[in-house]
Amino acid sequence: MIQSPYLLFLGDAPDALAAKVAQGIKDWRPEACLGQYRMEGCKANLGLEDLTLAEAAERGAKTLVIGVANRGGYISDSWKEVLKDAMDHGMDIASGLHNLLRNDEELSRRAQRTGMSLFDVRIPTVSFPIANGKKRTGKRCLAVGTDCSVGKMYTGLAMEKVMRERGMDADFRATGQTGILITGNGVPLDAVVADFMAGSIEYITPDNDPDHWDLIEGQGSLFHASYSGVTLALVHGGQPDALVLCHEPSRAHMRGLPDYKLPSLEDLRDTALHMARMVNPACQVVGISVNTSSMSEDDAVAYLKETEARMGLPTVDPFRHGADRLVDALAGV
Amino acid sequence: MIQSPYLLFLGDAPDALAAKVAQGIKDWRPEACLGQYRMEGCKANLGLEDLTLAEAAERGAKTLVIGVANRGGYISDSWKEVLKDAMDHGMDIASGLHNLLRNDEELSRRAQRTGMSLFDVRIPTVSFPIANGKKRTGKRCLAVGTDCSVGKMYTGLAMEKVMRERGMDADFRATGQTGILITGNGVPLDAVVADFMAGSIEYITPDNDPDHWDLIEGQGSLFHASYSGVTLALVHGGQPDALVLCHEPSRAHMRGLPDYKLPSLEDLRDTALHMARMVNPACQVVGISVNTSSMSEDDAVAYLKETEARMGLPTVDPFRHGADRLVDALAGV
Numbered sequence: 001m002i003q004s005p006y007l008l009f010l011g012d013a014p015d016a017l018a019a020k021v022a023q024g025i026k027d028w029r030p031e032a033c034l035g036q037y038r039m040e041g042c043k044a045n046l047g048l049e050d051l052t053l054a055e056a057a058e059r060g061a062k063t064l065v066i067g068v069a070n071r072g073g074y075i076s077d078s079w080k081e082v083l084k085d086a087m088d089h090g091m092d093i094a095s096g097l098h099n100l101l102r103n104d105e106e107l108s109r110r111a112q113r114t115g116m117s118l119f120d121v122r123i124p125t126v127s128f129p130i131a132n133g134k135k136r137t138g139k140r141c142l143a144v145g146t147d148c149s150v151g152k153m154y155t156g157l158a159m160e161k162v163m164r165e166r167g168m169d170a171d172f173r174a175t176g177q178t179g180i181l182i183t184g185n186g187v188p189l190d191a192v193v194a195d196f197m198a199g200s201i202e203y204i205t206p207d208n209d210p211d212h213w214d215l216i217e218g219q220g221s222l223f224h225a226s227y228s229g230v231t232l233a234l235v236h237g238g239q240p241d242a243l244v245l246c247h248e249p250s251r252a253h254m255r256g257l258p259d260y261k262l263p264s265l266e267d268l269r270d271t272a273l274h275m276a277r278m279v280n281p282a283c284q285v286v287g288i289s290v291n292t293s294s295m296s297e298d299d300a301v302a303y304l305k306e307t308e309a310r311m312g313l314p315t316v317d318p319f320r321h322g323a324d325r326l327v328d329a330l331a332g333v
Numbered sequence: 334m335i336q337s338p339y340l341l342f343l344g345d346a347p348d349a350l351a352a353k354v355a356q357g358i359k360d361w362r363p364e365a366c367l368g369q370y371r372m373e374g375c376k377a378n379l380g381l382e383d384l385t386l387a388e389a390a391e392r393g394a395k396t397l398v399i400g401v402a403n404r405g406g407y408i409s410d411s412w413k414e415v416l417k418d419a420m421d422h423g424m425d426i427a428s429g430l431h432n433l434l435r436n437d438e439e440l441s442r443r444a445q446r447t448g449m450s451l452f453d454v455r456i457p458t459v460s461f462p463i464a465n466g467k468k469r470t471g472k473r474c475l476a477v478g479t480d481c482s483v484g485k486m487y488t489g490l491a492m493e494k495v496m497r498e499r500g501m502d503a504d505f506r507a508t509g510q511t512g513i514l515i516t517g518n519g520v521p522l523d524a525v526v527a528d529f530m531a532g533s534i535e536y537i538t539p540d541n542d543p544d545h546w547d548l549i550e551g552q553g554s555l556f557h558a559s560y561s562g563v564t565l566a567l568v569h570g571g572q573p574d575a576l577v578l579c580h581e582p583s584r585a586h587m588r589g590l591p592d593y594k595l596p597s598l599e600d601l602r603d604t605a606l607h608m609a610r611m612v613n614p615a616c617q618v619v620g621i622s623v624n625t626s627s628m629s630e631d632d633a634v635a636y637l638k639e640t641e642a643r644m645g646l647p648t649v650d651p652f653r654h655g656a657d658r659l660v661d662a663l664a665g666v
Contacts, residue, residue, distance in 0.1 A: 133558030133590045194530050194563045195523040225466030225569045225612050230527045232555075233562030257466045263611075271607065278596075279558050 002094045002119050002184050003062035004032035007051060007086070011068040011079050012039045019044035021096060022067020024178045028157045034061050039082065044068065053082070057089035063119075065181055066095040073098035075107075083107060087116040094119040096177025096188075121180040122188050124200070131198035131237050133279060138208030141330065142240035143218035143289065144272045146262045148227060148255045150248040151291040151319075152218030153179055155326070158318035159244075160215050162327045168213065173204050175217040175234065189219050189230055197230065201237025213330065214238075218246065222271055223263045224254055232275060239279045242286045242333045243272055244326055245313075249303060250294035265311055286329035288315040334517050335427045335452050336395035337365035340384060340419070344401040344412050345372045352377035354429060355400020357511045361490045367394050372415065377401065386415070390422035396452075398514055399428040406431035408440075416440060420449040427452035429510025429521075454513040455521050457533070464531035464570050466612060471541030474663065475573035476551035476622065477605045479595045481560060481588045483581040484624040484652075485551030486512055491656035492577075493548050499660070501546065506537050508550040508567065522552055522563055530563065534570025546663065549573065555604055556596045557587055565608060572612045575619045575666045576605055577659055578646075582636060583627035598644055619662035621648040 006029075008022040016023070026033050026046045035051035038044070051059070064086040070076055075083075075097055083093050083101075087110050095101050101118040102108055111118050141159070143152035156172050157179075163170035172179070174186025187200045205214040216238045220227030245268050254260035263271070269285050276283040288311060292300035300317060308315035314325040341355040349356070359366050359379045368384035371377070384392070397419040403409055408416075408430055416426055416434075420443050428434050434451040435441055444451050474492070476485035489505050490512075496503035505512070507519025520533045538547040549571045553560030578601050587593035596604070602618050609616040621644060625633035633650060641648035647658040 131559040133587075133593060135592070190526075190528040192527050193523075194525050194527060194566070195560065197527050197562045198559055222565075222608075223611050225572075226464040226531055227528065228569050228608075228611075229530045229562040229564075229566030231562075232565045233527070236558045236561045239558075254466075259468070260466060260611075274604065275555075275561075278556050278561075279593075 002181070003092060004029070004184070005034045005061055006032050006063050006065045007034055007056040007061040007091065008036045008046065008048065008067045009064050009082065010036055010038045010042050010044045010046070011066070011076065012041045013044035013068045016044045019046070019068045021069065021178045021181060022046055022065070024153070025065060025067060025182050028182045034059050037064070037082065039078065053085050053089045057091065061091055063092045063094050066093070066097060069097065075099055075101065075104060080104070080106060084110045087111060087114040090116070092117040092119060094121060094181060096121045096181055098122060121177045122191055124188060124192050126203065128187070128192060128196040128200040128203050130195060131202050136202070136205070136207045136239065137210060138212040138214065139241045139333065140205055140214045140216060140238055141242040141244065141286070142216045142234060142238045143244045143246050144231065144235070144268065145218055145221045145246040146223065146265065146268050147221050147248065147251055148224055150246045151289055152246045155244055155246055155289040155318055155323065156215040156217050157182070158323035159326055162323045163213065166327070169209060169211055170213040170215060172215045173217060175201070175219050179217045186217070189234065194229070197233035198237030201234055205238060216240065221254070222275065223268070225257055225260065235272065235275050236279050240276055240283055241280060242284055242330055243276060245269055245272070245285060245288045246291070247288065248291040265307065269311070284333055285313060286333060287326040288313050289326065290315060290317050292317040292320060335514065336425060337362070338367045338394055339365050339396050339398045340367055340389040340394040340424065341369045341379065341381065341400045342397050342415065343369055343371045343375050343377045343379070344399070344409065345374045346377035346401045349377045352379070352401045354402065354511045354514060355379055355398070357486070358398060358400060358515050361515050367392050370397070370415065372411065386418050386422045390424065394424055396425045396427050399426070399430060402430065408432055408434065408437060413437070413439060417443045420444060420447040423449070425450040425452060427454060427514060429454045429514060431455060454510045455524050457521060457525050459536065461520070461525060461529040461533040461536050463528060464535050469535070469538070469540045469572065470543060471545040471547065472574045472666065473538055473547045473549060473571050474575040474577065474619070475549045475567060475571045476577045476579050477564065477568070477601065478551055478554045478579040479556065479598065479601050480554050480581065480584055481557055483579045484622055485579045488577055488579055488622040488651055488656065488659070489548040489550050490515070491651035492660055495656045495660045496546065502542060502544055503546040503548060505548045506550060508534070508552050512550045519550070522567065523560070527562070530566035531570030534567055538571060551579065555608065556601070558590055558593065568605065568608050569612050573609055573616055574613060575617055575663055576609060578602055578605070578618060578621045579624070580621065581624040598640065602644070617666055618646060619666060620646050620659040622659065623648060623650050625650040625653060
């Protein structure tokens, strides 16, 4: 478990998008965020207080979280001095970057000397079992997408928030590095060895109380040539009772694949349901989550209304209008 | 590349099934097999000449191939003396077991001292790219199954044999350890990190001559809760032009999953074709391969005939009757 509170490190982020990991943590775990640390030239700003390392340490910061991604996802040399100083100030370091903190000699040495920990959330820390496909108690909801990066994590977190506000028993189950940094645990599914993918999802969504909901973070898309296998492992390891379809209407093609058009929501519904029912015949599609960030409010409302009428399913943009109607729809499962 | 000729090590196999890796090598690469090495209590017998290490070395054996799997797939202590002796006799060691030769201190030390090589074919030796989904030249055929271990590898190898006999340009592309030991290369797909599964299949089936066929070894099943993600990565990374459906009619349930019935051949056809056409709209199902080893000849013939009539596709047991009709069916693709 990564210890909070956090100091969010934005480094020299060239734009706001580069700091989207930090943004996610701030959006979903504001109580864990003491402040932000920005280097010269940083173009991202979360609206948190800018703190020096000394100030953050004084206020009790336990972990400096690298909330920024370089092109290529590596640890830039210019960051290293800050990371080492943070350890000198008594903070652990957490990172979801591709190249690992632990593989950097300077950082490793400093961690050893200061007794601080380096958390590389991109690397699985558990030896996962092979999935056994057995029915588990409790309920599970999985977000599946027409494409990668269409709002599946956001949808799950927004549903968890509403459910907890309503006093329901719900846990977001992270399957990617941002989700893990937000919740403090989970499985970095894209880094798991093929044979153990579905087993890792069974592992993080074990038997639970009958009324408990796991909100499993989706990954990739069943229609995405690069990552579909990861997605199917989520569907079969998760054994979802409920599916939420996620979509981003402005995409001209599948992310990173210029030759591939996105599937229709109907095709996603039918394909995901067919695959999910292999492991849970009672699985239902309960709603649709659309990322309408590219649209005006009027266009978004019209699009959601049209889609809802066409598909016969509650259709919302949880960022714009909240996830209440998606949570309402779980009552029927 | 693993050097032949081989001495096939059967160890203390408790039954013939435990030595199925060795059996596969002997069936498909008989010219590479000098003989077998059996320890006391071995219950498997390939019908090859039993050789001592000295005899095998004298006849030019280059590699001792571990053709037997323990329960759990580890290197048993009782084998180690033989493996070390084999290195003393100038043989490399090749293994597809889960625990690695290279991680065993005694074996590593002996390899270093003798200058021999340890091949762990279960571990990827390449840093694979993420799949790009681009159309490649040449043609590809993939075997997909109603379950694991229903004859997908056998089907591909049998088709390769017929095609080469006919002078066609064809290569079996191994995706599992037995296949790799048979052909000398390939990708151990179940050991590849999730994000790179589909990319590894693109890597081993690159652009080729228009008339060239890759016969891609299938893995798992789209319907198998433990391994379906691996299978979908094969379908989407392979971009097959042709699918062969594989089935074993005597199974009471999915392998290792007592609560799961096998899907029908119709369901496999529809599901596999739907998923394959996402990446190759021209993909066709060309035939059906049935493992009828549990049936009498009469029953097998009747079953194949009935299935062929029902499905409208050439249906054969390639072990009993050859793969000619499956190869004939590729002409229409």
